[in-house]
Amino acid sequence: MSxxxxxxxxxxxxxxxxxxxLATGALILIPFVWxxxxxxxxxxxxxxxxxxxxxxxxxxxxxxxxxxxxxPLPQYMLxxxxxxxxxxxxxxxxCAPAAYALAKLDFPGRNLLFAMVLIALLLPHEVLxxxxxxxxxxxxxxxxxxxxxxxxxxSPFGIFLFRQFFKTIPDDVIxxxxxxxxxxxxxxxxxxxxxxxPAIIAFGIFSVVSHWNSLFWxxxxxxxxxxxxxxxxxxxxxNEEAGNDYGPLxxxxxIVVAPLIAAFLxxxxxxxxxxxxxxxx
Amino acid sequence: MSIAASSAEQQAGSAxxxxxxxxxxxxxxxxxxxxxxxxxxxxLLLLVTLFFLPVFAVFAIALTDWQFGASSLSFVGFDNFxxxxxxxxxxxxxxxxxxxAVIVVPGTIMLGLVIALLIESGKSCRxxxxxxxxxxxxxxxxxxxxxxxxxxxxTIGLVNQTLASLGxxxxxxxxxxxxxxxxxxxxxxxxxxxxxxxLFLAGLKSIPxxxxxxxxxxGADLWLDRxxxxxxxxxxxxxxxxxxxxxxRAFETFDTVQVLTQGGPGxxxxxxLFTLYRESFEYLRTGYGASVAVVFLAxxxxxxxxxxxxxxxxxxYQ
Amino acid sequence: MAEISIRSMRKSFGATSVLKDVALEIADGEFLxxxxxxxxxxxxxxxxxxxxxxxxxxxxxxxxxVVDGVRPKRRDVAMVFQSYALYPHMTVLENMALPLRMxxxxxxxxLPLVGRLLPGTKVTADQIDQDVRRTADxxxxxxxxxxxxxxxxxxxxxxxxxGRAMVRQPAVFLMDEPLSNLDAKLRVQMRAEIKELHxxxxxxxxxxxxxxxxxxxxxxxxxxMLDGELLQVAPxxxxxxxxxxxxxAEFIGSPKINMLEAKLxxxxxxxxxxxxxxxxxxxxxxTTLALGIRPEAFHLVDSHGENxxxxxxxxxxxxxxxxxxxxxxxxxxxxxxxRLLAERAPHITSGQTLHLGVKPExxxxxxxxxxxxxxxxxxxxxxxRMKEHA
Numbered sequence: 001m002s003x004x005x006x007x008x009x010x011x012x013x014x015x016x017x018x019x020x021x022l023a024t025g026a027l028i029l030i031p032f033v034w035x036x037x038x039x040x041x042x043x044x045x046x047x048x049x050x051x052x053x054x055x056x057x058x059x060x061x062x063x064x065x066x067x068x069x070x071x072p073l074p075q076y077m078l079x080x081x082x083x084x085x086x087x088x089x090x091x092x093x094x095c096a097p098a099a100y101a102l103a104k105l106d107f108p109g110r111n112l113l114f115a116m117v118l119i120a121l122l123l124p125h126e127v128l129x130x131x132x133x134x135x136x137x138x139x140x141x142x143x144x145x146x147x148x149x150x151x152x153x154x155s156p157f158g159i160f161l162f163r164q165f166f167k168t169i170p171d172d173v174i175x176x177x178x179x180x181x182x183x184x185x186x187x188x189x190x191x192x193x194x195x196x197x198p199a200i201i202a203f204g205i206f207s208v209v210s211h212w213n214s215l216f217w218x219x220x221x222x223x224x225x226x227x228x229x230x231x232x233x234x235x236x237x238x239n240e241e242a243g244n245d246y247g248p249l250x251x252x253x254x255i256v257v258a259p260l261i262a263a264f265l266x267x268x269x270x271x272x273x274x275x276x277x278x279x280x281x
Numbered sequence: 282m283s284i285a286a287s288s289a290e291q292q293a294g295s296a297x298x299x300x301x302x303x304x305x306x307x308x309x310x311x312x313x314x315x316x317x318x319x320x321x322x323x324x325l326l327l328l329v330t331l332f333f334l335p336v337f338a339v340f341a342i343a344l345t346d347w348q349f350g351a352s353s354l355s356f357v358g359f360d361n362f363x364x365x366x367x368x369x370x371x372x373x374x375x376x377x378x379x380x381x382a383v384i385v386v387p388g389t390i391m392l393g394l395v396i397a398l399l400i401e402s403g404k405s406c407r408x409x410x411x412x413x414x415x416x417x418x419x420x421x422x423x424x425x426x427x428x429x430x431x432x433x434x435x436t437i438g439l440v441n442q443t444l445a446s447l448g449x450x451x452x453x454x455x456x457x458x459x460x461x462x463x464x465x466x467x468x469x470x471x472x473x474x475x476x477x478x479x480l481f482l483a484g485l486k487s488i489p490x491x492x493x494x495x496x497x498x499x500g501a502d503l504w505l506d507r508x509x510x511x512x513x514x515x516x517x518x519x520x521x522x523x524x525x526x527x528x529x530r531a532f533e534t535f536d537t538v539q540v541l542t543q544g545g546p547g548x549x550x551x552x553x554l555f556t557l558y559r560e561s562f563e564y565l566r567t568g569y570g571a572s573v574a575v576v577f578l579a580x581x582x583x584x585x586x587x588x589x590x591x592x593x594x595x596x597x598y599q
Numbered sequence: 600m601a602e603i604s605i606r607s608m609r610k611s612f613g614a615t616s617v618l619k620d621v622a623l624e625i626a627d628g629e630f631l632x633x634x635x636x637x638x639x640x641x642x643x644x645x646x647x648x649x650x651x652x653x654x655x656x657x658x659x660x661x662x663x664x665v666v667d668g669v670r671p672k673r674r675d676v677a678m679v680f681q682s683y684a685l686y687p688h689m690t691v692l693e694n695m696a697l698p699l700r701m702x703x704x705x706x707x708x709x710l711p712l713v714g715r716l717l718p719g720t721k722v723t724a725d726q727i728d729q730d731v732r733r734t735a736d737x738x739x740x741x742x743x744x745x746x747x748x749x750x751x752x753x754x755x756x757x758x759x760x761x762g763r764a765m766v767r768q769p770a771v772f773l774m775d776e777p778l779s780n781l782d783a784k785l786r787v788q789m790r791a792e793i794k795e796l797h798x799x800x801x802x803x804x805x806x807x808x809x810x811x812x813x814x815x816x817x818x819x820x821x822x823x824m825l826d827g828e829l830l831q832v833a834p835x836x837x838x839x840x841x842x843x844x845x846x847x848a849e850f851i852g853s854p855k856i857n858m859l860e861a862k863l864x865x866x867x868x869x870x871x872x873x874x875x876x877x878x879x880x881x882x883x884x885x886t887t888l889a890l891g892i893r894p895e896a897f898h899l900v901d902s903h904g905e906n907x908x909x910x911x912x913x914x915x916x917x918x919x920x921x922x923x924x925x926x927x928x929x930x931x932x933x934x935x936x937x938r939l940l941a942e943r944a945p946h947i948t949s950g951q952t953l954h955l956g957v958k959p960e961x962x963x964x965x966x967x968x969x970x971x972x973x974x975x976x977x978x979x980x981x982x983x984r985m986k987e988h989a
Contacts, residue, residue: 017403024396025413028471032416034439035428047437098324107317113325120332124533124581126554127574130342130561131335134349154327184316213421215536216554220562231423235540238427246431253424264419268412275419276479491684494651499763500672500701506709510697514688 035257039063039250046246059247067237067251075226076233077255083148083229084208090153091207092193092200099162100188104174114163120156126216133220147221148229152211158203165199166192205267205274212260230256339578343571350565361572371573373548374556377462381552382531384466385473389527390520392470393477398512400478401485411482415475422472426540429468430455455541458549465537465550473530477523484519488512525588532580553577601662601675601770601803602627603648608657610643610827617643619827621657630797630804631832634814635824636850641807642775644824648805649678649773661771672701677764678773681780683756685748685763692731692744695763699727702767734766754785761796772797774806778813790816811851815839823847845969848891854923854936856963859890868905873929876906877959888972891963894923894938900956908935908955915947926953 037053038046040060067073101107102114132151136142141150169192177187193200211229218232228236234256238249264271318325343361347354365371400410417425432439433454441451454464492511496502501510535554538544544551544559557577561570603625610618617640625631633641646652647659650671658667666674677698685694700709707713708720715721735741738758748756757777764772777793778786794817797804808814814821815835822832823846831843842848848856861871863886868875876890903909910928922941925934937955947953964972 014403014405017399018406021396021399021406021410024392025410028414028417028475030439031425031428031432031471032420034432035425038431051439051442094324094327097320101317101321105313105317105320107314110317113321116325116328116333120328122582122585123332123336124578126533126535126557127339127578127581128332128335129557130567130571130574131338132331133562134338135330135335151331154324154331156328156332159324184320188320209419213419213423215423215539216558219539219558231421231536234421234424234427238540249427250431253427256424257420260419260421261416264416265412268408268415271419272411272415272479276476276483489682489684491680491682492686494646494649495678495680495684495686495763497651497671498649498676498678499698501697502670502672503706505706506701510686514686517688 035250035253038246039254041247043247063247063251066248067255070248071233071237071252072225073233073252073255076228076230079227080212080229083145084211086149087152087211088204088207090149091155091158094154095158096162096193097188099159099166100192102159103163103166104171117156117159121160125151129217129220136221143222143224143227145227148218151217155207161199161203162196165196169195201270202274205271209260209275339571339574342568343575345568347567348565349567361568364569365572365576370548370551371556374551374553377550378532378552380462381466381469381534382528384463385469385531386524386527388470389473389477390523392474393523394481396474397478397481397485401482411479414478417472418475422536423540426537430541433464456546458546461542461546461550465541468537469531469534473527477527480519480523481516484516488515522588525584529581529584603771603803604660606658608644608647608659609655610647610652611655617827621829623822623829623832625803625805628801628803630806630817630819632806632808632814632818632821633824634808634811634821637809639824640827641824645773645775645805645807649676650674675769676771676773677767677769678775679760679764679777681776683760685756685759687748690745690747691740691759694748694759695731695734695766696727698763698767699730703727731766734762738762753781754789757781757789770802772802772804774804776808793817823850842963843971845889845891845965848963852893854894854938857892857894857935859892859931860887861890862887872908872931874905874908876957876962878964887967889965891965892957894936896957896961897937897939897955899939899944900954903954906957906959909952910935912947912949912951912953914949917941924953926955
């Protein structure tokens with residue numbers, strides 16, 4: 001199809017398009033470039049005003065070593081991985097069966113349950129932080145992994161998204177599964193979840209990105225350095241250790257940002273889908 | 282289960298229902314209900330514990346003078362709200378947040394739209410440009426805020442270096458009450474425009490080619506006419522959607538304030554979530570913090586309900 | 600005057616060639632239908648006529664003017680789209696006014712708010728309004744002018760789309776399957792209305808469809824397209840009765856024409872399906888050819904003989920006035936389908952043996968390459984000529 005609004009542009013407009021997009025793209029990338037650039041410069045060069053991206057003296061090794069050793073950065077990253085993995089696994093485990101019940105089963109109270117999901121969808125998590133903090137205090141889980149994970153193990157958005165997707169799966173598939181002797185529980189995990197894999201992956205990406213990047217709740221829930229997820233950890237690193245010691249700080253920032261960016265660049269389509277699908281919230 | 286249930290229902294509808302069928306029908310219904318609640322039970326329990334009880338608790342706490350850790354509390358009615366709205370700090374915070382949104386929302390929409398139009402206007406390098414512009418949206422904002430701080434550093438930052446070398450005035454961007462909010466807003470635009478762009482790209486893709494063809498035949502064949510006749514009106518619903526979502530994100534800004542300014546200088550960059558955090562968890566003014574949370578909730582719910590209405594309207598558009 | 604002249608038109612998308620050297624002359628005021636299965640290139644040809652698509656090679660003239668490279672706006676053509684392509688955010692009035700606004704108002708005058716203040720805008724705008732209302736009344740959609748397309752039924756949208764095309768009185772009307780989104784009943788009604796419209800306007804219509812009944816009922820001439828080639832351009836009756844090409848014969852007509860592969864004997868008879876047909880032709884013996892027999896060309900006879908097909912009845916279908924008989928004949932995988940008048944056909948049951956006669960002049964002969972073989976129209980008519988390919 002040669003479509004009109006995507007027809008090949010005349011040369012001048014094509015040049016204009018690339019120039020404009022390269023310019024905006026470059027502006028967008030400046031913080032990333034500057035961060036990486038500072039992370040490989042020695043202190044002397046950082047404080048000597050200069051435009052050069054590449055340092056005269058490559059100091060990357062020192063900066064990255066300090067970032068990894070002076071602060072428990074590997075521990076932060078590990079915490080991030082543990083917390084995000086636990087959250088995603090528990091979210092899917094809790095939300096998929098509920099979404100299946102809402103999408104495919106007929107039972108008294110279904111509309112009420114769905115209304116609750118929709119109302120919960122409205123509530124920003126920050127509003128709930130105070131009572132959740134008190135709850136965490138009461139049951140004695142503050143300053144543990146559990147405190148970071150507990151508030152997120154049910155995701156109204158996850159239930160909503162999975163329900164939408166499950167509804168598109170024909171009833172006959174479920175009827176066939178029942179005739180084959182599968183229990184309702186088995187139908188969720190052996191039939192629905194595998195068939196809804198694209199939605200699960202998109203949701204998983206949405207969930208991991210938001211929780212890897214989240215600062216607000218971890219700031220409230222944990223004080224112990226060894227439990228901090230990356231954003232909180234790097235903030236602590238900035239406040240306590242590094243101060244104006246930009247080299248190691250930028251190295252640490254680069255290390256925190258890198259995994260998601262690498263994942264994003266290798267699976268762009270999935271990320272865009274997951275994060276904008278998340279926008280429907 | 283449903284197959285059996287539906288055939289049972291059909292029989293129930295006819296005149297001859299034997300007691301045995303009726304019993305079978307009831308058994309089916311009961312077992313379907315039990316299965317459903319077994320599957321949805323954990324989610325229900327957690328929704329109640331983690332969403333509904335807390336939100337009621339916030340309203341309840343907002344009506345008391347409780348301070349976290351105190352053993353006693355008393356009911357004070359709407360005193361906290363009166364105090365909140367009388368508090369200069371909170372008023373500054375509310376106004377700052379609105380101002381911030383007033384800059385971020387149009388800025389994000391316009392840049393996102395222009396970039397989306399530029400990307401869509403040609404065929405080459407689409408994925409590349411999309412990736413670059415989307416990058417800030419998913420990069421850890423706490424870490425990127427630190428990079429921004431380095432960029433905005435009064436002496437060694439790239440921004441001031443560039444301005445100085447061009448002979449333009451420089452500023453201590455994050456410590457100056459006049460510049461701090463616009464600068465945070467700029468970071469907000471930087472972070473969100475890729476997101477708006479992706480939504481606009483999806484919107485552009487869904488415009489039927491026939492409409493552009495019709496516009497060509499009707500004579501609206503110049504770039505501006507096509508934009509006005511087809512593209513922009515057809516993007517109307519998406520734009521409303523982006524508007525609300527970006528507004529919500531603007532109101533929920535926290536990371537940059539926390540990392541870069543701590544609300545300063547003075548109250549110049551204090552925003553709602555930061556106030557909520559500080560009052561509740563640093564000053565431990567629990568009742569007061571809960572009132573701020575209630576106000577914040579009211580704003581967010583209003584915006585979300587508007588969004589729901591808009592999405593409804595979008596369905597009616599075609 | 601808007602005759603259309605298409606010369607050796609070619610179009611390819613990458614390696615796939617969609618139009619292969621198409622040549623076609625369309626007379627002023629003619630209703631010409633481009634008929635063919637989906638993917639045959641008919642829509643592409645229409646889009647090239649409209650200027651929405653640029654040809655890879657060849658030339659196009661509308662009226663006296665060569666319009667290659669001319670923008671759609673300047674071609675004096677209007678188009679009705681399959682999806683109607685109405686602007687969903689505009690009212691019917693605004694939809695229909697747009698083509699006039701884009702032509703009669705300058706870019707400045709079209710500016711929102713400011714434009715209205717410029718000299719002449721109001722007069723022109725009122726004139727446009729009048730023209731739209733007149734057209735709308737002519738199509739009896741005057742009462743819908745303030746509605747948006749989303750509030751209209753399929754048939755109403757279709758009329759608005761026609762109205763938008765009509766309002767600026769183009770020299771050429773292009774229609775791309777305009778009826779395919781309507782239900783069957785409405786389609787028949789709109790078919791008549793479009794035909795009526797053509798008569799009233801008297802301008803050139805180029806109509807694209809894959810539906811042969813639309814093509815047969817509405818057109819002055821039908822151009823049958825297949826795989827990017829024009830196979831035949833002729834009035835509907837001629838396309839049916841006198842096809843130039845085996846593919847045309849097979850595409851037109853329902854039930855489909857019966858094709859029997861035959862071999863020409865020395866005595867001038869063609870042998871096939873357990874019988875032989877006398878061929879009014881002088882072909883070299885041994886030639887293979889295909890005999891095309893329309894289902895209604897059969898008549899019942901009592902016994903087997905020359906020009907008579909004999910077989911056992913597989914299946915009968917009662918269609919009211921007609922009776923379709925599926926007959927298994929020796930040497931053919933497909934049953935032969937005969938269409939007999941129900942009242943004249945005796946009680947036919949499956950399994951019985953039936954003899955179907957064909958008059959030699961009703962045989963359509965096709966060469967092995969698919970071309971039609973015609974008897975020369977000399978009195979004794981025994982020499983076959985191969986008709987030149989269009």
